[in-house]
Amino acid sequence: MSASLHIFENGTALAEGLADAVSAKLAAAIEARGAASIAVSGGTTPKAFFQALSRREIDWTKVTVTLVDERLVPPENERSNHGLVAANLLQNKAAAARFLPLYHAAATAEDAAATASRSMAAIGTPFDVVILGMGTDGHTASFFPGGTRLKEAIDPATPRGVITMEADGAGETRLTFTFSSLEDAGLLVLHIEGDGKKEVLARAEAPGDEAEMPIRAMLRRATSPLQIYWAP
Numbered sequence: 001m002s003a004s005l006h007i008f009e010n011g012t013a014l015a016e017g018l019a020d021a022v023s024a025k026l027a028a029a030i031e032a033r034g035a036a037s038i039a040v041s042g043g044t045t046p047k048a049f050f051q052a053l054s055r056r057e058i059d060w061t062k063v064t065v066t067l068v069d070e071r072l073v074p075p076e077n078e079r080s081n082h083g084l085v086a087a088n089l090l091q092n093k094a095a096a097a098r099f100l101p102l103y104h105a106a107a108t109a110e111d112a113a114a115t116a117s118r119s120m121a122a123i124g125t126p127f128d129v130v131i132l133g134m135g136t137d138g139h140t141a142s143f144f145p146g147g148t149r150l151k152e153a154i155d156p157a158t159p160r161g162v163i164t165m166e167a168d169g170a171g172e173t174r175l176t177f178t179f180s181s182l183e184d185a186g187l188l189v190l191h192i193e194g195d196g197k198k199e200v201l202a203r204a205e206a207p208g209d210e211a212e213m214p215i216r217a218m219l220r221r222a223t224s225p226l227q228i229y230w231a232p
């Protein structure tokens with residue numbers, strides 16, 4: 001499915017425009033089914049978007065928020081995506097939303113992933129909204145080049161759920177939804193900012209191996225049209 005590019009003059013305009021699109025999709029899902037779901041990314045990019053979305057007037061009591069991926073750290077750790085979402089999205093109107101974490105204190109990373117997969121089964125699929133980010137190495141979610149379970153993570157035959165991932169440059173062990181969990185979202189967004197990320201995207205759009213730039217799996221094979229939101 002081909003991608004669409006939405007260009008904004010700056011990060012503030014992008015945050016507001018993306019919050020408009022996402023809140024409209026969540027409101028439509030609530031209207032249709034009485035519930036809505038969104039999986040968001042961490043990293044440095046989404047903070048302003050989270051803050052804008054947190055102020056949108058939808059029925060947040062009917063919205064479940066989770067993460068596309070997470071580090072195997074508790075929420076009080078400064079590198080926790082849960083912590084980022086708690087501080088910036090689960091605020092204002094969105095404080096009423098239900099949050100389902102990927103991290104669980106467990107004996108092993110595999111146990112944490114299995115617990116996350118089980119709790120996600122309650123959300124229902126596909127997600128109404130998925131917001132992806134992208135690293136300068138071409139990773140998305142925790143689909144890292146050289147990742148221990150990259151092949152499995154981006155294989156469309158791997159079932160929906162959360163798996164572990166380790167990779168050089170990823171820091172902590174990661175927990176990540178698989179490709180099949182994310183690629184058919186009602187609204188599938190890639191949120192990137194800056195000229196550097198635009199150049200990375202251009203490289204990803206060129207022919208090459210998905211294992212070298214795993215964002216290519218989403219660009220090439222997602223069944224939902226990928227909506228790329230970019231600002232300088």
Ligand SMILES: O=C1O[C@H](COP(=O)(O)O)[C@@H](O)[C@H](O)[C@H]1O
Pocket residue numbers: 040041042043044045046068069070081132133134135136140141142
């Ligand atoms: O490791 C991660 O990085 C990506 C991108 O982060 P950014 O700091 O370049 O915005 C993010 O999408 C992912 O969720 C996160 O775990």
